[in-house]
Amino acid sequence: MLSREEFVRVSLEINLFFQRIMKEHLFFLETNLQPVVPGYITEARGLRLSYDRLLSETVYYSNGVISEEALKSNEIVTPYTLEAEEISSNLTGRSINTRITRAEQGLVSNPNYNCGEWFNIASYINSRSLSLVTETIGFKKRLLSLVNSCRIFISLYPEMLKHLIQEAEYYSEILNSLQKGSLPRKTLCEELNFWNYIMREHAQFIDGMLDPSEAALKETAETAAKKFEKLVEECIKAAESKIKQDSLRATEEIKNYKAAATMGLIKCEIKSIIPPLLADHVLREANHYLRLLRMLNK
Ligand SMILES: [Fe+2]
Ligand SMILES: [Fe+2]
Numbered sequence: 001m002l003s004r005e006e007f008v009r010v011s012l013e014i015n016l017f018f019q020r021i022m023k024e025h026l027f028f029l030e031t032n033l034q035p036v037v038p039g040y041i042t043e044a045r046g047l048r049l050s051y052d053r054l055l056s057e058t059v060y061y062s063n064g065v066i067s068e069e070a071l072k073s074n075e076i077v078t079p080y081t082l083e084a085e086e087i088s089s090n091l092t093g094r095s096i097n098t099r100i101t102r103a104e105q106g107l108v109s110n111p112n113y114n115c116g117e118w119f120n121i122a123s124y125i126n127s128r129s130l131s132l133v134t135e136t137i138g139f140k141k142r143l144l145s146l147v148n149s150c151r152i153f154i155s156l157y158p159e160m161l162k163h164l165i166q167e168a169e170y171y172s173e174i175l176n177s178l179q180k181g182s183l184p185r186k187t188l189c190e191e192l193n194f195w196n197y198i199m200r201e202h203a204q205f206i207d208g209m210l211d212p213s214e215a216a217l218k219e220t221a222e223t224a225a226k227k228f229e230k231l232v233e234e235c236i237k238a239a240e241s242k243i244k245q246d247s248l249r250a251t252e253e254i255k256n257y258k259a260a261a262t263m264g265l266i267k268c269e270i271k272s273i274i275p276p277l278l279a280d281h282v283l284r285e286a287n288h289y290l291r292l293l294r295m296l297n298k
Contacts, residue, residue, distance in 0.1 A: 004116040011122040018171040023051035064110040075288035084276035189235040200228035211271035258283040
């Protein structure tokens with residue numbers, strides 16, 4: 001069981017990270033669906049705006065409450081997020097609420113803050129997030145089924161739609177446990193395999209979305225994908241400390257690669273069909289996983 005203080009801090013940190021992740025998933029869906037299905041585009045946008053409202057509140061209550069580690073991890077925003085949003089918004093003609101991003105950049109941590117009084121607020125944010133993420137999972141599953149039966153076309157890989165569902169389900173599982181006062185009970189391999197699999201898919205998506213002429217970047221992505229695939233295969237037989245360290249090393253590497261790719265895309269130095277916001281998004285997911293790995297390696 002988490003103490004009241006831990007519950008508030010962990011709830012706000014988890015929601016800060018995942019509400020942004022969810023709103024960006026909806027941005028990617030909204031901007032990659034075709035004009036022939038305006039209803040689904042509107043649905044994606046409506047859900048995205050609901051996350052905006054929720055995230056604005058979460059940011060407000062998080063100030064002073066969240067840990068130094070969460071703030072420094074760059075999982076909430078990176079130094080590139082704002083610019084990536086501005087470019088992605090200009091290039092797609094869809095507005096993005098950058099006031100939230102600026103507020104996130106101004107967040108501070110205060111270890112002496114008594115956050116126990118936010119217990120009801122954190123619990124309320126969790127319950128609203130849970131119902132929104134449940135709705136989001138349903139929406140993504142409907143789209144995936146339509147894509148798989150070739151009834152709609154979306155310029156995202158079906159595997160990426162599955163990936164977006166898995167991340168939403170992982171978030172929903174955490175929210176469900178939090179509402180019972182704890183975090184999900186998982187074995188080390190369950191936790192590491194989830195994220196190593198996610199990291200592997202990021203590398204595969206990047207590889208598949210880079211222009212064929214970007215040979216060197218594609219090769220690095222391919223090597224990274226193989227490394228994470230091996231980590232997933234090895235988790236059961238390998239010693240715990242080794243797999244934790246190897247995952248940490250591989251994730252550090254892919255984080256640096258993603259940061260360089262985000263910068264390169266922002267500066268228009270890389271040829272691809274990767275929106276800068278997607279590169280920054282997967283960078284934040286690596287940063288989140290790195291914080292988790294550092295906690296596990298302590
Ligand atoms: Fe994601
Ligand atoms: Fe992801």
